[in-house]
Amino acid sequence: MDQVFEIPEEPNVDPVSSLEEDVIRGTNPRFTFPFGILFSTFLYCGEAASALYMVRIYRKNSETYWMTYTFSFFMFSSIMVQLTLIFVHRDLAKDKPLSLFMHLILLGPVIRCLEAMIKYLTLWKKEGQEEPYVSLTRKKMLIDGEEVLIEWEVGHSIRTLAMHRNAYKRMSQIQAFLGSVPQLTYQLYVTLISAEVPLGRALAWARASARCLNFNSMLILLPVCRNLLSFLRGTCSFCRSTLRKQLDHNLTFHKLVAYMICLHTAIHIIAHLFNFERYSRGRRATDGSLASILSNRSHQEKKGDSWLNPIQSPNMTVEYVTFTSIAGLTGVIITIALILMVTSAIEFIRRSYFEVFWYTHHLFVIYFIGLAIHGIGGIVRGQTEESMGESHPDNCSEFFEKWDDPKFHCKRPQFEGLPAESWKWILAPSILYLFERILRFYRSQQKVVITKVVMHPSKVVELQMNKCGFSMEVGQYIFVNCPSISYLEWHPFTLTSAPEEDFFSIHIRAAGDWTENLIRAFEQQDSPVPRIEVDGPFGTASEDVFHYEVAVLVGAGIGVTPFASILKSIWYKFRHADHNLKTQTIYFYWICRETGAFAWFNDLLASLEQEMEELGKVGFLNYRLFLTGWDSNIAGHATLNFDKATDILTGLKQKTFFGRPMWDNEFSAVAAAHPKSAVGVFLCGPQTLAKSLSKCCQRYSSLDPRKVQFHFNKENF
C-alpha cells in the first residue's frame, strides 16, 4: 500500500492528442484552451435567441400552431441540456445556489462555461508546480482509511476540466439535433408564406423535402470519393488523429445520408400525391371558388404561359399528367432506381452477393441525371414579380370575384414556372466523382509487377507486388482488380507487408466467386500470370500502435490480417532501434476457430519467434493463440503432448489455448506486470468482443492517472 504514496515521476509518454487521453494520463498541465466549451455555449445562446425570435415572428403573424411547435421544441431541448449538465456534474448537493438558479432559467451552459474558464485559468497559473500532487499525498499519508479518497483527489483538479468537456460533448450532441429544429421550422414557414392557394400546405411540404433532397444528394457522393478522402487525410496530417479517423467512417455517413434521402423522397411523393389530388379537384370544381377560378381562368389567357394548374382539362387524370410531364416521369423513374439501389444494398445481400449490390448501385447515374432534369418543366408555378407588385395575395386573394373588374385595384395574377435548381446542388459533387473514377482508372492502368506468388495451405495465396510510386503505412488496404476475371469488380484487401519492406503483399483467401477464380488463375502454372490492377492505399494508418509502451493486440479470425503488417513493422523498427517506436512489450492474442486458413500467419509468428531468440529479446513479443473450435480429440492430443517444448498444432513455442480467453485474467496480469504504463488495446474483430474489451479496459484502468491506463482502439477493417 505504500506504493500509492510514492512521489510521482514524470510520465514519459508524449500525449496522444485526443481529448480524454490528455486528461486521463495526467500529463503536465499544458492544457488546450477549452475552445469547444466556448463554442458550444455560443451556439446554445445563438440558437436560443433565434428560437425566441422566431416565436416572436409567429406570434406577430398569429400562427399559433407554429409558434407552439417551435417554442415547445426549444423548451424541450433546453431542458434536456440543463438536465444533462446537472447529471454529468452531479453537484446539486453542493452548495451552489447561483449555479442552480442559472440552470433553472435555462442558462446552465453559460454558468458552466464560466466555471470551466476559471478552472482552466487556475490550472494554467499553476503549471510547472508539482505541489498540488505531492502536498495532497503527503497530507493524507497518515490516515489509512482514506486511500481511495486520495486517488480520487489527486486526479480531481484535472478531472473537473475533463468533466466539463465531457458534459459539453454530450450537450452538444443533443443541441446539434434538437437545436436545429427551429431552423428547419423556419425554412418550412418561409416556404409556407409563398404557398399557392389552391394547394394548402402540401406544396410546402413537397418543396421543403425537395430542398432537403437536393442537399442530401449533394452530400451522398462525397464520402465515396476514396481518393479525395485520402488526399484530405494526407494534407491534414497536422490535424489530430481523432479528426482524421472520422474520415474512416465515410461509409457510415453515406448510409445515413441515404436513409435521409429515402425519408425525404417518401415525404416528397406523399405531398405531391395530395397536391395532384387537389389540382385535380380544382380543375373539376365548378363552384366559382378561388381554386376553380385560378385553375380555369388562367388557361384562357392570351399569354399561354400564365397557367397555374398543370391539369389542362377536367377529363385528364392525374396518372396521365404524371406520365406525360417531365417531372412526373423522371420522378417515377428515379424513385424506382432508388428503391432498387436500397434493396440490393441491404447488409445481407451486400455481404452474400456483392456483385448484385455493386452493379445495381450503378443505377445512381440514372438517379442523378433524372434529378437534374426533374424540375426543368417548370411545373411548380409561382406568381411573377410584376404581378406580385400589382396584386399581392395578401390584399387580393379574398376578392377573387372582382378580378375582372377593370376598376378594381387587383388584377388577375400571372404565374410563371419556377426554374429547376437541383442541378446547382449536384453539379459539383458529380464532377468530383467523375474525377474520382477517372483517377481510379488512371491508377489502375499503372503497371503492377508481381514479384512473387506463394500458395499457402487452405487455399490462401500471397501476392507480393511492386508498383511505381506506391508507399504504404501499417493497417492500410488496397483495392484489387483482375480484368481477366471481371472488368468492373474491385475488392478490398488489407496489406500484410510492412512499410519497411521493398514490396507490398496481400493474402487472398478463397471466400466467394471472385477470390476462388483468382486463386485458380494463379494456381495454373503453365499459363501466364494474370494482370492485376491496384488502387490505393486507403484507410487511416494505425500508427497509434507505435505510441504506446505496452500494446495489447487482439485479432479475431480474419481480423488478424492487419496485425501481420503491424507486427512485421514493429519488428523492423525494433531491430533498427527506431526512436519513433515507443513499444517495449507486445501482447498478441489471436483468436480463431481453426488455424487452417491462417497457417501463413503461423509461419510469420514462428519466424518472428526465431529472430527474437537470435537477438536475445525473448520478452518483446508475447503471443497467445486461442482455438475456439476444438473438440475432445484435439484436447486429448494436446494433453498427451503437454511436455513437449513446441506446440503440436502450430509448432510455436507458445502453447495453444483452447476456448476463448478470459479477459479478466489477462488484463489483471498485464496490469500487474506494467503498473505504471499506458497500455494501448487494439482490436480487429467482431462487435461483441469490442464491447467486452472496452469494459475490461475501463475496469482495469487505475483511477490514478499516473498508474496503468488501458486505452481501447477499435479498428474497423
Next chain:
Amino acid sequence: MGQIEWAMWANEQALASGLILITGGIVATAGQFTQWYLGTYSIAAGVLICLLEYPRGKRSKGSTMERCGQKYMTRVVKLFGPLTRNYYIRAFLHLGPGAVDPLLTALLSPASTLAPARLSVPAGFLLATILGTACLVIASGIYLLAAIRGEQWTPIEPKPKERPQVGGTIKQPPSNPPPRPPAEARKKPGEEAAAAAGAPTGGPQENPVPVTDEVV
C-alpha cells in the same frame, strides 16, 4: 456472378414493395382521393405480401440470417407447401396484384360517378399505388429469374437441441471412492478381498475408517 441466389434479392424487393403498397394505400384512403377504395385494396394486398415475404428462405450455400421473429410466419408459410416453395407461383402472384390494380381501375371506371367518360385513360392505376405496383412487377421479374434457375424456398428450421445424455457414460459408481485406507491396507489377498470387499465393489460404499458425524 455465378452463384447469386436471385431469390434473396427478390425477397427483399418484394418486401419493400409490400411496404410501399401499404403506405400508398394509406395515403390514398386517408386523403380520400378519387377511387380511394382501391387504396384499401392495396393496403390488403400489401399486408398479404409482407406476411408472405417476411420469412427469409434458407440460402443453399452458407448461413442465413433470420429476420427478427420470423419463425412464427415460417410455420404458416410452410403450411402452404408447394404454393410458397415454388418461385414461379410467387412470380405470378406478385404480377397479379400489380396487374389486377389497373384492371380493376379500368373495369370500375365506367361505373364511377365521379368523372365523366374518360377518353384518354391509359392503364389507369391509382397514382398513389403506382410505385408499389412497379416495384412489385420488378420483384416478380427477379423471382421469375430465380425460378428459371431452379431455386426453391426452404424454411429455416431451428436446430433441435441435443439432449445431453444423462447417465449415458456412467456405468457404475466408482469402486473405491475416498476416503481410502492407505496403500498397504488395500493390498489384501484375493479371497479375503472378494469376501470382505464384496460390499465396496459395486455396492454402497463401506468406509474402511469409521466415520462419525461431528455435529456440534
